[in-house]
Amino acid sequence: MATGTTQINNDTVLNVAQLLKEHVGAKRSYEVSLDMLPLDDSITARDVTAQIKLTRIADGILVTGSLAGQARLECVRCLEEFDTEYGGDVEAEFRPTIDIISGAPIEPDDDGDAFEIDDSHHLDLAEMLRQVSILTLPIRPVCGDDCPGFVSEFRGSDEPPPDEAGDERLAVLEQLLDDSREER
Ligand SMILES: [Zn+2]
Structure with a gap:
């Protein structure tokens, strides 16, 4: 398998069936570009780019990398909307829900902070990217030094x-x- 980076546009679902069959330490690289990424009811990020590395680990797949995007936020002081750029590191574990070889169901892990790979071996980055984006954005955004207050x-x-x-x-x-x- 080539070591190049796979470009993905406006999609967050990766098929990881092949990677799950490989040995621990096997890797894939992706650059995911999204025009839009809904973060919550009121905020949608735009022009989101994520540099993602998938690594086969014993329990599933480790996703590491970084993401950057833009979001329109409401200033907590003047209540005007303004655009801001944001970015942050990505690190999350994804666990399969069925065994890649036998097809037998895998019991979900107790600790609960891993994301799931569905039974078609699809790993969906969307929820992880959404959570990282929300954690990266300021909790009390202020539009800038010129804020009228x-x-x-x-x-x-x-x-x-x-x-x-x-x-x-x-x-x-x-x-x-x-x-x-x-x-x-
Ligand atoms: Zn303001």
Whole structure:
């Protein structure tokens, strides 16, 4: 088998039947390009590229590599949408659900953090790429140094509006502290 990198466009499903039959340590390389990758109900990443290496390990297949993409996020302060680039490392294990030679079902592993290879020996990268993307994106995105700031005292904050005046004053103070920290 050639050691070259296989290009995949707008697909995340790899057939790993052949690799599963090979010895531990056998490898495949892919470059996966996706125009769109839905991350959740409101965010869809665009122009996602993943450099992926598949390695046969005793329990299945180890996927390592990196990914980069773009996403449109909503600024937590001014609530304007803005585009940001993101990227991160990829590392995940995929386990077969049936034995490649005998076809017998394999009991799912207890630890639960491995992804599954389906019974047609298809390894779908989509959910892993989605999870890595979400972990890589900022939890409280701010559009940039030119951000005009909060549109009001409480919109754009994750906290529910306080129902007492004392809490309200405290929240304003916290925002001021927040602002001065970010400006440093
Ligand atoms: Zn902003």
